[in-house]
Amino acid sequence: VYSGRRLARVLRPALELQCAALAALDRGQPAPPLSNHTSAGLPVTHLAGFIDALAPSLPWKQPHGTHGLGGSGDDIDDDWFVSLQSEGASAVFAACDLLMQLQALEGGGGASGGARSLVAVGALSYHGPASSSFGGASSSFGQVRYPVPSLLSARDGGPGECPEAFEARACAAIDDWLGRHGDSVGVLLLEPQWGSSQCAMPWPPSVLLHLARGAKECGIKVCADEIMCGLGRHGLGGGVFASSSAVLGVAGLVDAVTFGKGLGGGAGDVLAGVAVRKGAAALGAAGRTALQSHTYSGASSRALLTATHVLQELPRTSSLVAAGAVAVGRNLRRLESESRGGWVCHGQGLLWGGVFAHRDQSVRAQAVIRLGEHCDRLGVDVYRVNRTGGFMVTPPLDAAEQPLTDDNGHGKGEDQGDRDGGALEEAMARLRRAAVEAADDMDREIGPRRDGLHMGIVH
Numbered sequence: 001v002y003s004g005r006r007l008a009r010v011l012r013p014a015l016e017l018q019c020a021a022l023a024a025l026d027r028g029q030p031a032p033p034l035s036n037h038t039s040a041g042l043p044v045t046h047l048a049g050f051i052d053a054l055a056p057s058l059p060w061k062q063p064h065g066t067h068g069l070g071g072s073g074d075d076i077d078d079d080w081f082v083s084l085q086s087e088g089a090s091a092v093f094a095a096c097d098l099l100m101q102l103q104a105l106e107g108g109g110g111a112s113g114g115a116r117s118l119v120a121v122g123a124l125s126y127h128g129p130a131s132s133s134f135g136g137a138s139s140s141f142g143q144v145r146y147p148v149p150s151l152l153s154a155r156d157g158g159p160g161e162c163p164e165a166f167e168a169r170a171c172a173a174i175d176d177w178l179g180r181h182g183d184s185v186g187v188l189l190l191e192p193q194w195g196s197s198q199c200a201m202p203w204p205p206s207v208l209l210h211l212a213r214g215a216k217e218c219g220i221k222v223c224a225d226e227i228m229c230g231l232g233r234h235g236l237g238g239g240v241f242a243s244s245s246a247v248l249g250v251a252g253l254v255d256a257v258t259f260g261k262g263l264g265g266g267a268g269d270v271l272a273g274v275a276v277r278k279g280a281a282a283l284g285a286a287g288r289t290a291l292q293s294h295t296y297s298g299a300s301s302r303a304l305l306t307a308t309h310v311l312q313e314l315p316r317t318s319s320l321v322a323a324g325a326v327a328v329g330r331n332l333r334r335l336e337s338e339s340r341g342g343w344v345c346h347g348q349g350l351l352w353g354g355v356f357a358h359r360d361q362s363v364r365a366q367a368v369i370r371l372g373e374h375c376d377r378l379g380v381d382v383y384r385v386n387r388t389g390g391f392m393v394t395p396p397l398d399a400a401e402q403p404l405t406d407d408n409g410h411g412k413g414e415d416q417g418d419r420d421g422g423a424l425e426e427a428m429a430r431l432r433r434a435a436v437e438a439a440d441d442m443d444r445e446i447g448p449r450r451d452g453l454h455m456g457i458v459h
């Protein structure tokens with residue numbers, strides 16, 4: 001999530017805790033607990049600090065997020081809760097389960113066999129059966145797909161369609177879908193900015209708002225899955241969650257938001273979870289808890305301590321995310337032209353990506369293999385998404401402040417560093433070169449054909 005000294009700063013407190021524990025154990029003295037068996041009811045150390053650091057970022061804590069459909073705003077302040085999990089897939093599963101249970105308690109159905117038994121997932125999305133279906137790992141039982149805007153649609157758009165006309169068409173498709181499924185869906189999962197399934201594409205904001213509002217009006221509970229775009233990566237206004245941002249305007253419509261294991265800084269102790277806007281009292285009174293809530297979920301003192309520092313550091317990096325966004329965006333625009341339309345790029349904050357401009361998924365996947373080969377040769381890493389046929393760029397949030405170093409990690413000196421624009425510019429230049437060479441390879445292998453992908457709707 002961070003790099004250099006900042007990363008060291010957020011990781012150090014957990015290491016010091018561990019060193020203190022080891023020193024105490026060596027002396028035969030009581031040691032601070034490094035993790036807790038959460039079902040044993042023992043106090044989890046460092047939990048309170050983590051919750052204090054997380055709370056102000058939640059969508060319903062924003063001035064524009066307190067009043068949404070289905071919540072008056074007055075009664076939610078002390079009724080929100082968090083279910084801590086170990087990693088993202090469990091957090092998504094817990095989110096579906098908890099929101100379904102709340103639907104059931106409110107008479108809306110869910111697991112108890114009522115009318116609202118389905119989980120809605122984007123037609124193209126991370127949320128396949130394996131991560132959020134209650135019906136088993138290999139079937140989509142319990143799920144229904146909603147239409148999503150995409151560059152990877154069948155040829156239903158075209159170069160002639162203006163953004164306004166496309167957005168109106170996408171909203172109409174959502175209305176049609178809600179008309180057919182609005183009464184049978186309990187929970188709708190959405191990614192406020194796409195991850196791997198759409199290579200970091202941001203939603204047209206008006207379509208995202210239309211979906212969230214329409215779902216809420218039908219009585220569906222909306223969960224924003226921010227495991228990919230959260231923790232400030234989206235860059236929208238500098239906050240932790242995209243769905244808290246005034247830019248998207250969905251804060252009042254979100255019933256739950258998931259967060260992923262970047263919180264733990266990648267040091268090994270994993271921590272993820274879901275915050276739910278309302279329902280602590282109702283679930284408590286009914287004696288219910290998350291179906292999947294295992295004994296070591298959120299149990300690591302080290303992870304909670306690191307997560308607290310990761311969150312506390314975020315406000316200090318928002319200007320760096322903004323600077324990084326400019327650098328990455330400029331380079332990816334250049335890539336689009338240097339590859340003569342071979343790569344179509346998009347993104348915001350420090351979550352960007354590109355798709356190879358070809359309708360055929362196997363051709364796109366081939367282009368990603370070529371891209372990977374050139375990246376390996378040129379010494380740059382990129383998030384390769386063969387399945388989608390594209391790549392994602394997800395640098396550390398503070399990458400824009402990293403100076404240029406030589407191959408041995410030695411500083412290149414200020415003059416050189418200034419001229420080259422630092423490590424992020426250098427990495428982006430290498431990525432551009434790798435991607436242009438991959439496009440050239442594809443020209444040789446399949447001919448210089450470009451599909452000039454256009455926005456369409458995947459059902």
Ligand SMILES: Cc1ncc(COP(=O)(O)O)c(C=O)c1O
Nearest residue numbers: 087088089126195225227228261
């Ligand atoms: C949107 C989204 N949700 C959930 C997950 C699952 O996270 P994890 O790999 O920690 O289980 C991912 C992982 O990439 C993701 O992109």
